[in-house]
Amino acid sequence: MPSTTTGLTVAVTGPTGTFGYGLMPLLQADPRVSKVIGIARRPFDPAAEGWTKMEYRQGDVRDPAALREACEGADVVVHLAFLIVGGSGDMTRAINVDGTLNTFRAAADAGAERFVYASSIAAYGFHKDNPVGMTEDWPVRPADKLFYAQEKAELEHLLQQEAAERPELALYLLRPPVVLGPHTIGGKTVFPGPLAPLNKHLQGMFRRLPVPVPAAVPDIKLQFIHEDDVGRALLQCVVAAGPPGAYNIAGDGVLSAVDVARELGFLAVPLPAGPVHAAARAASKVPLLPSSMQWVEAFSHPAVMDTTRAKTELGWEPQYTGLEALQDTLDS
Numbered sequence: 001m002p003s004t005t006t007g008l009t010v011a012v013t014g015p016t017g018t019f020g021y022g023l024m025p026l027l028q029a030d031p032r033v034s035k036v037i038g039i040a041r042r043p044f045d046p047a048a049e050g051w052t053k054m055e056y057r058q059g060d061v062r063d064p065a066a067l068r069e070a071c072e073g074a075d076v077v078v079h080l081a082f083l084i085v086g087g088s089g090d091m092t093r094a095i096n097v098d099g100t101l102n103t104f105r106a107a108a109d110a111g112a113e114r115f116v117y118a119s120s121i122a123a124y125g126f127h128k129d130n131p132v133g134m135t136e137d138w139p140v141r142p143a144d145k146l147f148y149a150q151e152k153a154e155l156e157h158l159l160q161q162e163a164a165e166r167p168e169l170a171l172y173l174l175r176p177p178v179v180l181g182p183h184t185i186g187g188k189t190v191f192p193g194p195l196a197p198l199n200k201h202l203q204g205m206f207r208r209l210p211v212p213v214p215a216a217v218p219d220i221k222l223q224f225i226h227e228d229d230v231g232r233a234l235l236q237c238v239v240a241a242g243p244p245g246a247y248n249i250a251g252d253g254v255l256s257a258v259d260v261a262r263e264l265g266f267l268a269v270p271l272p273a274g275p276v277h278a279a280a281r282a283a284s285k286v287p288l289l290p291s292s293m294q295w296v297e298a299f300s301h302p303a304v305m306d307t308t309r310a311k312t313e314l315g316w317e318p319q320y321t322g323l324e325a326l327q328d329t330l331d332s
């Protein structure tokens with residue numbers, strides 16, 4: 001049964017990743033939260049991070065018994081455990097799809113009131129008719145090729161079905177774009193394919209050159225969000241600051257790959273994005289494309305969301321623009 005103390009008990013799967021580092025300091029500081037239970041596979045000492053509210057359990061979301069134990073007494077379950085890179089094989093699906101359903105069911109069985117899930121802008125797919133500035137009313141549809149985007153869309157549908165059967169558990173879905181900040185790209189050794197050029201060494205090398213290197217860069221539209229702003233949005237869901245449902249979240253401002261190249265230290269010369277979108281769509285249709293190459297589909301159509309609902313209904317306000325999120329990552 002959920003806690004009867006005044007503060008919330010929050011169970012978090014995957015608290016040691018990028019999103020975890022955005023959320024955990026906020027849960028630690030928030031007087032409305034009295035206890036956090038974290039579960040992920042590797043050993044981890046929350047005290048070393050100053051997360052004294054957290055009780056950490058080593059466990060796997062493929063293991064329903066471990067989840068049952070972790071969710072016991074939880075008022076809210078935040079599900080962050082996922083494999084973003086690594087392929088479209090059975091193991092990835094077992095962690096991403098089965099693991100998410102296992103976690104939802106464990107939360108429902110434990111009597112939790114809210115289930116908060118980190119979906120993604122990728123859930124919309126990269127379809128030719130996706131408008132620039134998608135609102136939450138736009139349908140979530142599986143991408144043609146990219147396994148990650150397909151799983152995100154599939155999971156949103158599956159979770160809606162599960163939630164309809166367990167209406168006592170309120171479902172919150174957040175859809176962020178690429179997340180930046182000290183604990184993500186540049187701060188990690190592995191990160192999602194589309195932004196591989198942001199590798200820390202590469203970025204450092206070009207930024208240090210006395211004269212910028214010219215580079216022709218397609219004017220592809222991008223949104224970013226800072227990990228702290230993701231944490232703030234997750235917290236708003238944890239405390240039910242707005243009604244359950246799906247929320248697009250992103251830092252203000254739409255960037256271009258040209259802006260990214262300039263921040264990396266290049267003298268960027270803009271090229272039209274159209275030919276790159278067409279080439280990416282053609283490349284994504286190659287049969288038997290390795291999973292690491294499937295990310296090319298993300299460049300086949302501009303993916304840009306409208307974030308009004310999160311601001312007006314969830315009371316969320318990003319502290320970093322997309323550009324500031326990028327700059328903070330490159331400077332960290």
Ligand SMILES: NC(=O)c1ccc[n+]([C@@H]2O[C@H](COP(=O)([O-])OP(=O)(O)OC[C@H]3O[C@@H](n4cnc5c(N)ncnc54)[C@H](OP(=O)(O)O)[C@@H]3O)[C@@H](O)[C@H]2O)c1
Nearest residue numbers: 014016017018019040041042060061081082118120178179
């Ligand atoms: N980062 C982004 O740019 C981005 C953008 C949009 C949406 N999202 C979504 O946000 C969520 C969190 O992403 P993130 O960037 O924080 O991921 P991350 O940095 O890769 O962290 C993943 C977390 O999940 C844990 N984990 C992985 N497999 C597990 C398993 N089988 N059982 C238990 N724990 C497991 C990891 O710890 P162990 O390895 O120790 O188990 C880690 O704590 C994901 O659903 C992701 O798709 C991310």
